[in-house]
Amino acid sequence: MSRAVLGLGTNLGDRAENLRAALGALGRLPGTRVEAVSSVWQTAPFDVPDKQQDYWNICVSLETTLSPHALLGACLGVEAALGRVRRTYHGARVIDLDLLLYDGAAVQEKELTVPHPGMLERAFVLFPLSELFPERIACGLDFHNAPGFADGGSVLRLGPAKDLLS
Ligand SMILES: Nc1ncnc2c1ncn2[C@@H]1O[C@H](COP(=O)(O)OP(=O)(O)OP(=O)(O)O)[C@@H](O)[C@H]1O
Ligand SMILES: Nc1nc2c(c(=O)[nH]1)N=C(CO)CN2
Numbered sequence: 001m002s003r004a005v006l007g008l009g010t011n012l013g014d015r016a017e018n019l020r021a022a023l024g025a026l027g028r029l030p031g032t033r034v035e036a037v038s039s040v041w042q043t044a045p046f047d048v049p050d051k052q053q054d055y056w057n058i059c060v061s062l063e064t065t066l067s068p069h070a071l072l073g074a075c076l077g078v079e080a081a082l083g084r085v086r087r088t089y090h091g092a093r094v095i096d097l098d099l100l101l102y103d104g105a106a107v108q109e110k111e112l113t114v115p116h117p118g119m120l121e122r123a124f125v126l127f128p129l130s131e132l133f134p135e136r137i138a139c140g141l142d143f144h145n146a147p148g149f150a151d152g153g154s155v156l157r158l159g160p161a162k163d164l165l166s
Contacts, residue, residue: 004101007100009098012092016164018082029066032065035061035062038132059132068112068114078095
């Protein structure tokens with residue numbers, strides 16, 4: 001059994017429903033259990049080409065028997081099932097699932113890079129991630145250097161997933 005950590009984001013349509021549906025789908029993957037879910041964080045769109053609604057971001061840890069590649073394939077399947085359409089680079093999306101970490105694995109391929117290359121620069125990842133691993137990640141001290149904080153206040157904790165998403 002391995003532990004994988006995913007970052008989820010949505011900024012199109014009903015964001016609570018999109019996260020709810022994605023979590024449900026992840027829990028139904030073969031050999032997979034949702035171990036923990038962060039709070040829901042409302043974050044300003046970072047590095048996007050046009051005006052977009054704020055994102056809702058969460059991080060999720062999974063216990064899974066799926067390999068990293070099989071899990072990535074499953075994540076792409078969940079995105080497709082929820083109606084994600086890829087139009088432009090960093091365009092608004094119904095749902096995005098990024099594989100952030102998989103045990104201690106390091107994968108360097110175009111189709112799959114783990115740890116996710118952008119994760120340490122993204123406040124919208126680090127804040128929810130710090131809730132799952134408080135002993136490993138402390139947010140706050142250096143947050144003004146995180147790109148998500150370029151506008152000085154772009155990450156807002158909305159509340160626990162159990163209140164917002166169940
Ligand atoms: N760790 C990873 N998690 C998810 N996708 C990855 C990962 N590493 C590489 N990819 C590849 O990236 C491709 C494009 O993913 P996507 O369109 O969701 O990127 P993005 O989320 O818009 O950008 P970013 O990666 O900057 O968050 C996927 O088809 C996948 O093969
Ligand atoms: N706040 C925020 N900004 C983003 C996000 C995201 O999930 N949250 N995802 C992106 C592409 O993956 C680009 N920009």
